[in-house]
Amino acid sequence: MDNPEQCLICDTDVPALFSAKARLSGTIVYDLRTCPACQASFFTPIPSSDALAEHYSKDYTFYKGDNFKAQGKGSAFARKHLAPRLNKGKLLDIGCASGDFLAGVQQGSDWQVYGTDINPEVVASVRTKLGLDVRAGEIEDVGFDAGFFDAVRVQDILEHVPQPLTFLKECRRIIDDHGTFYLSVPNGLADAQNLIDYYTQYESPAFSGAGHIYFFSIDSLTLLFDQAGFRIEKAYSYNFKKGLRSLSKLPKSKHWKRDLTPPVVQQNKSPHTEVQTHKQKQRSAAYYDFQFMKDELFKLPGVHQYAQDFSFVLKPK
Ligand SMILES: [Zn+2]
Known part of the structure; x- marks a missing residue:
């Protein structure tokens, strides 16, 4: 790539415009730029x-949470979405983290499950604890x-990858021509607006704590x-209230800056330790099915500009 200000998504010759300064957990400060043609925003240069x-090695919050809930969600997903299409099949979860969702799919259906994650330690632990076929590395x-x-x-991966089109083309290659692609991604317009507002208000680079580097428009x-x-x-x-707040169509929440300010690391303490104290309790399959349906x-239906998040069911053309 010759020009870092060139949009990697659409083919426009018009350079992307400066929107804010932003950073990940390292010291490098990036421009957040917005393409005037397709309205996508992205870190410039791409990290x-x-x-x-380095960013993912510092923040393990992606890999924590309620394991039973994730398993319950996996079982419900298998019963509601996978089984009605095919009794038996092969599912891949890219960015599978704890692997609990996959374990749930396996429990709730006759599907074979596979996963990938870029964190080798997490992959090793999923293989040992759950015995699943999970592989370390980028999907390509x-x-x-x-x-x-x-x-x-x-699920919430595309906004993290350096080359989204290459990533999606690889997904297409490994899916059967009659297969199904389940993708969820934040509404980039709402997601980027908080970073832009933070930078505008404090003249200091916003911290993209979750590691989002792309902010996709519809x-x-x-x-x-x-x-x-x-x-x-x-x-x-979905998540309309959050979306309306991000876009300042409702007052911002009291804690809107929390995710945009780097966590203060106290001595002998890792960041975000509160997540690790989460209490877990296993509930019935019916309960998880109910929660799934409620969500x-x-x-x-449809893509709406005021939502914080989108999800898609895609089919090969
Ligand atoms: Zn573009």
């Missing part, structure tokens, strides 16, 4: 794999056979799916 690996490097999977799930997502060889079967929008009920 190196080293910078991203793991090398599954073409058409191997009947379903692939990518147009840029449509373009990416098309270029990667997918068509949209279903689209949903789905709050998703509105």
Whole structure:
């Protein structure tokens, strides 16, 4: 790539415009730029794999949470979405983290499950604890056979990857021609606005704590799916209240700056330790099914600009 201000999603010659300064956990400060053609925003230059690996090694909050809840969600997903399409199949979860979702799918259906994650320590622990076929690395490097999977799930991952189109093309390659691609991604317009507002207010780079480096508009997502060889079967929008707050259509929440300010690391304490004290309790499958349906009920069909998050069911073209 010659010009770091060039949009990597659409082919416009017009350089992306400066929106804010932002950073990950390292000391490098990036420009957050917005493409005037497709409205996607992205870190400029795109952070190196080293910078991203450093960020993920510092923040383990991605890998914590309620394991029973994640398993329950996996079982419910298998019963409500996978089994009605195919009794038996192969599912890949890219960015599978704790692997609990996959374990849930396995318990709730006759599907075979596979996972990948970029954190090798996490992958090793999932293999040992859950005995699942989980592999470490970027999806482009793991090398599954073409058409191997009947379903692939990518939950809140696309906004983290340095080359989204390459990533999606690889997803298309490993999905069977009749397979299904389940993708969820933040509404980039709402997601980027908090970083822009923080920078505007404090003249200090916003901290992209979750590690988001791309902020996709609806147009840029449509373009990416098309270029990667997918068509949209279903689209949903959710987290409207959060979206309205991010876009300042409602007053910002009291804690809106918390995620944009780097955590203060006290001596002998790792950041975000409160997450690790989460109490866990296993509940019935019916309870998790009910929770799953309740979450789905709050998703509105279609893509709406005021939502914080989108989810898509995509099919190969
Ligand atoms: Zn663009």
